Amino acid sequence: MLGKTAGGLYWMFRFLERSENTARLIEAGFRIALTRSSDSESEWKSVVTTAGVRAGYDDIYDSYAAAHVVDYLLRDMRNPSSVMNVIANARMNARLVRTALTTEVWEAVNESWMVMKAAMKRPVRETELPALLGEVRRHSALVRGALHGTMLRNDIYDFAQIGTSLERADNTARIIDVKYYTLLPSASFVGSPLDNVQWETILRSVSAHRAFRWLNEGNMTSANIAEFMILDSRFPRSLNSASHAIEAHLGFLAKDYGAPAPSYDLVDAQLNKLRAHTIKTIFDDGLHQFIAGFIRDNNAIGSQIEQDYQFNG
Amino acid sequence: MDTPRDHFDEMLEGSDGVREPYRQYQNWFSSENPSRLIKKSKEAEAFFRRTGITFNVYGRLAAQERLIPFDLIPRIIANREWSRLSKGIEQRVRAINMFLHDVYNRQEILRAGVIPTELIARNEAFLPQMMGFSPPGNIYTHIVGTDIVRTGEDDFFVLEDNARTPSGVSYMLENRETMLQMFPELFSQNKVQPVSNYPKNLRRSLAACAPVNGTDKCTVAILTPGIHNSAYFEHSFLADQMGVELVEGHDLKVVDGRVAMRTTQGYTPIDVLYRRIDDDYLDPLNFNPDSMLGVPGIMDVYRAGNITIANAPGTGIADDKAIYSYMPEIVEFYTGEKALLKNVLTHRCSEPDALKYVLENLSELVVKEVHGSGGYGMLVGPAASKKEIAAFAAKLKKNPQNYIAQPTLSLSTVPIFAKKELSPRHVDLRPFVLVSPDGINITPGGLTRVALKEGSLVVNSSQGGGTKDTWVLED
Numbered sequence: 163m164l165g166k167t168a169g170g171l172y173w174m175f176r177f178l179e180r181s182e183n184t185a186r187l188i189e190a191g192f193r194i195a196l197t198r199s200s201d202s203e204s205e206w207k208s209v210v211t212t213a214g215v216r217a218g219y220d221d222i223y224d225s226y227a228a229a230h231v232v233d234y235l236l237r238d239m240r241n242p243s244s245v246m247n248v249i250a251n252a253r254m255n256a257r258l259v260r261t262a263l264t265t266e267v268w269e270a271v272n273e274s275w276m277v278m279k280a281a282m283k284r285p286v287r288e289t290e291l292p293a294l295l296g297e298v299r300r301h302s303a304l305v306r307g308a309l310h311g312t313m314l315r316n317d318i319y320d321f322a323q324i325g326t327s328l329e330r331a332d333n334t335a336r337i338i339d340v341k342y343y344t345l346l347p348s349a350s351f352v353g354s355p356l357d358n359v360q361w362e363t364i365l366r367s368v369s370a371h372r373a374f375r376w377l378n379e380g381n382m383t384s385a386n387i388a389e390f391m392i393l394d395s396r397f398p399r400s401l402n403s404a405s406h407a408i409e410a411h412l413g414f415l416a417k418d419y420g421a422p423a424p425s426y427d428l429v430d431a432q433l434n435k436l437r438a439h440t441i442k443t444i445f446d447d448g449l450h451q452f453i454a455g456f457i458r459d460n461n462a463i464g465s466q467i468e469q470d471y472q473f474n475g
Numbered sequence: 476m477d478t479p480r481d482h483f484d485e486m487l488e489g490s491d492g493v494r495e496p497y498r499q500y501q502n503w504f505s506s507e508n509p510s511r512l513i514k515k516s517k518e519a520e521a522f523f524r525r526t527g528i529t530f531n532v533y534g535r536l537a538a539q540e541r542l543i544p545f546d547l548i549p550r551i552i553a554n555r556e557w558s559r560l561s562k563g564i565e566q567r568v569r570a571i572n573m574f575l576h577d578v579y580n581r582q583e584i585l586r587a588g589v590i591p592t593e594l595i596a597r598n599e600a601f602l603p604q605m606m607g608f609s610p611p612g613n614i615y616t617h618i619v620g621t622d623i624v625r626t627g628e629d630d631f632f633v634l635e636d637n638a639r640t641p642s643g644v645s646y647m648l649e650n651r652e653t654m655l656q657m658f659p660e661l662f663s664q665n666k667v668q669p670v671s672n673y674p675k676n677l678r679r680s681l682a683a684c685a686p687v688n689g690t691d692k693c694t695v696a697i698l699t700p701g702i703h704n705s706a707y708f709e710h711s712f713l714a715d716q717m718g719v720e721l722v723e724g725h726d727l728k729v730v731d732g733r734v735a736m737r738t739t740q741g742y743t744p745i746d747v748l749y750r751r752i753d754d755d756y757l758d759p760l761n762f763n764p765d766s767m768l769g770v771p772g773i774m775d776v777y778r779a780g781n782i783t784i785a786n787a788p789g790t791g792i793a794d795d796k797a798i799y800s801y802m803p804e805i806v807e808f809y810t811g812e813k814a815l816l817k818n819v820l821t822h823r824c825s826e827p828d829a830l831k832y833v834l835e836n837l838s839e840l841v842v843k844e845v846h847g848s849g850g851y852g853m854l855v856g857p858a859a860s861k862k863e864i865a866a867f868a869a870k871l872k873k874n875p876q877n878y879i880a881q882p883t884l885s886l887s888t889v890p891i892f893a894k895k896e897l898s899p900r901h902v903d904l905r906p907f908v909l910v911s912p913d914g915i916n917i918t919p920g921g922l923t924r925v926a927l928k929e930g931s932l933v934v935n936s937s938q939g940g941g942t943k944d945t946w947v948l949e950d
Contacts, residue, residue: 165737166726257527257702260711261721265526272527317739419740471739475725 167259168321169473174255174271175325178302181248183333184213185298188235190367192291195228205363206231212340212367215243232291237282245298246282249275262318266308274301317418320411324467327411331404331460337367338391339453361387368399388449389441401456402436408463409433415471423470428463432456483627483887484899485550496551496948499665504548509895512547515657516892519545522656528649528712530705530936544941545650546891547657550902550923551665557947560631561906561917563815564621566806568908568915571638571793573809575615579605579789589808590801595792600846602754602789604761608778610787611684612912617785618677618749619908620644620921623816625887632817632884633802634903638793639786640751643922643942644907645709648673648716650922650944666949668919674716676909676916681747683911687780689746695719696736698727698750700768705937710751724752729772734782747783748773754788796845796879797823819884825876833880834871837864840880841932842871855932857883886932889943891925901926903934904945920945 191209195202206226210219215234218241223230237246253275256268263271277297286294306326313319341364361382365371368391377396378386394400409429416422435455444452468474486497493501520542523529529540552560577584578595579602585592595601620641622634651670655662682693699710701723714721726736727745735742750757756766761774776782792798798805800821806814822829822840833840842854854867871878890897906921923943924934934940 163739164720164722164726165739166723167720168739254702257707257711260527261715268527269525273525276524415739472737472741475737 163262163317165472165475167262168317168471169468170255170259171262171318171321172325172328172467172473174252174259175322176329177248177252177255178271178305179326179329179333180243181245181252182299182302183329184235184243184245184248185295186369187212187337187367188232189292189295190363191231192228192295193366194363202228208340210235212336213243214336215241218242229285229288233285236286236294246278249278249298249301264308264312266312267305270301270305270308274305277301315414317415320415320418321471323411324408327404327407328460328464328467330399331401331408332457334368334391334399334401334404335453335457335460337364338388339450339457342449342453364391370397370399373397385441385445388444392444393436393439393441402433405429405432405436405460412467423466425463425466425470428459428466432459432463435459482885482899482901483625483630485625485887485889485902486548487890487897487899496553496556500549500551500661503661503664504897512892513895516547519547519653519657522653523649526649528645528708530708543646543936544927545653546925546927546941546943547654548890548892548897549654549661549944549946550889550904551946551948552920554668554948554950557919559629559815560623561919563631563633564623564906564908564917565915566810566812566815567621567633567636567802568616568619568910570802570806570809571619571636572613572615572910574805575638575787575790575793576609576613577809578792580607580609584805584808587808589804590798594795594797598792598795598798600754600789600791600795602792604774604778605787605789611686611780611783614684614910614912615787615790616793617681617684617787617910619910620905621908623904623906624819624884625902625904626884627887630817632819634819635796636794636799636802637905639791640753641905641907642706642709642751643905643924644673645712646942647907647918647920647922647945648712650942654944665946667946668949670918670920673907673918674713676918677713677749678717678719680909680911680913680916681749681783681785683913684783684785685746686783689781689783690744693746694744695747695749696722696745698722698724698748698752698770700752700756704751706751713749724766724768724770727770727773729770729776732776732779732781734770734773734776745782747785749785754791757784757788791846794846796821796843797825797876800879819881822880824871824878824880829880830871830875833878834868837868839883841883842867842878842880844877845879846877851937855883858932883932889923889925891927891941891943898929900929901932901934902943919947 187209191206194205203226206228210216210226210231213235219234222240234241235244238244239247241247253271256263256271260268281294281297309322362371364387365374374390377390390397390400392401395402395406397403412426412429416426486494488494523542523545529542574584584590585595616638618641620637620643622637624632624634626632647670678695681695685693695717696719697710697714699707699721701707711721720736722736727734730742733744734748735744752768755763756768758769758771758774759766760771773782774788777784800823802818803814822833824830824833833842838856840856844852854863856864886901886903888899889902891900902923902925904921904923907918909916923945924936924940925943926932926934927941928939
């Protein structure tokens, strides 16, 4: 496979994953704004921060009014991570690697772009927002479904999955990073029940509020939520699951190509770090430091993969 | 402008007659409900969009992706018409390859005085770097898309030879695919010769031209200028259909005397490169030094026999429209036979008498740039305003050797489905020809381009043309 193709696949799926994650962030923010009238600005501000686009946003707007934030995250072409930009980039990468994709996968991506372009021509009204965000997630799921259902399990599939998992790990880690203070126990480790709205936002932004309820029988402590999002291997968006997926697919590539690449050692080290911790030791050592370290290492894994597989020559 | 009744219509004959190849189709059509056809037509468009069969339009601020309109009435050719036509194309393509080999080697045609030396020597499409070199099998034009127009029952003319990098074959394939999906019943009623083997034949044909020092398992790749090129869809479509890599200049470099592509596991040498970029951009070391699209040093690898480039560099000389005017002589010189296909009468504006005639008759002629393509930079006299003609005359006088002129042919028409009914429109035909040491292979049919505007003679997709599925019937 061409190095360029591997890179195109990796980015195509990173962008798709990002479109879904940003849509979820907006959804969670929107919900909080509806359920709580006071201080929704600070909530929207943390949404912008989590999306990693604070600097660009602050250049244009002075406040964090819902309409501005939503428009910026959804369809502003000045925002490289806006849902519309990210979907257009995913599709551009899909065109670039068209020969590596089945018709089903290509058509799913292309259709998502056509539908979204039409839907986001004008600013999206509040009444249309929930339906539109649902569409973003649905289309991302369609592409993923076509990938699972129709693609060969070879290096093409591996690069697609690595892109998805790396973006996913980054996204979950960012959410924890921005919200870590709400997870910090005030007095003891066991902690007091969290502000309902806060934990809901966190869980909703990773589509896990329902799963969490089932697993923890309503026992909402900061430690439980943090453990779920960082260490729980059952939850597909936990740092642990996403890192495992990266390791698995780098492992398949190593088998396929005859030797492991340096990036495999990096993800192995990342997993060892996760294994060496319990949620208690993470809190003891400092949640913020732990997450910051994870994000840094995750990025390093990404750069190493780009080098190992000659994405850019 | 001519009135429609002056044209040969390929389907309808007289007031209510239908020409023979269309009879079966006509029966089907007359029993169809127009509203169902309108619905099908919309379905086809949605299918093209979803599949991404688009081309990029140049000359706009942000390049746009557009669809080439597809018309659902097929163009139908009888087998006996086709076999005559294909014999003529084969003869012409064979002669063009012999001409190219001659022009880049012994130049006997110049010595014999059949064509003037200065037409070659001072031609920007002539590549001195190709002198004294013979590509594998002496094949220069691996892929040709001869443009044919028809003016009567038995009158076929070659309009252009397109020996460089003809495009449009993906539309030929997708149009058929669309018709098969929309109207499967038509294909059980009519015996239509298939076109779907083209990608397989293309790969085989290219592999048969492997370089002297190639690898056993012939590695083929397509070189595209990239995602923003107007024909990018076709490049990726063909790569996909052939199962070969689609590469850009920055994926390639010369490694150990071979052109190699950067893969996830290092560099892999390429044996045959089907390039969809112009000569000028192919090699910044040997041609345009500013080119970012090509591969530095590929010409040296080529001349050392370590890669095959399809089509061969320098092939463009055969597409020169002044050379075109000598094509009947060229065919006869190399094959010893009279040309089977007619040339359109061509006035070379470099010749004073011809220039005088052209200037006096601009409103009736079609004037083209000798190196032009895609319908750009040409004047269609009968359709032009006085002001346009005057402006063109000035350009022509300033640089006469840059132009040729031809009479406005009354192109044949085939009906399109317009607002519930049939309406005649002018068409041309681009059959696709593959050349290898194993022989010449012509896919039955080709791409029919149709001028969708009533009365218009310009079929180019960049200027409002559409396409039709083209059927060659079995006997």
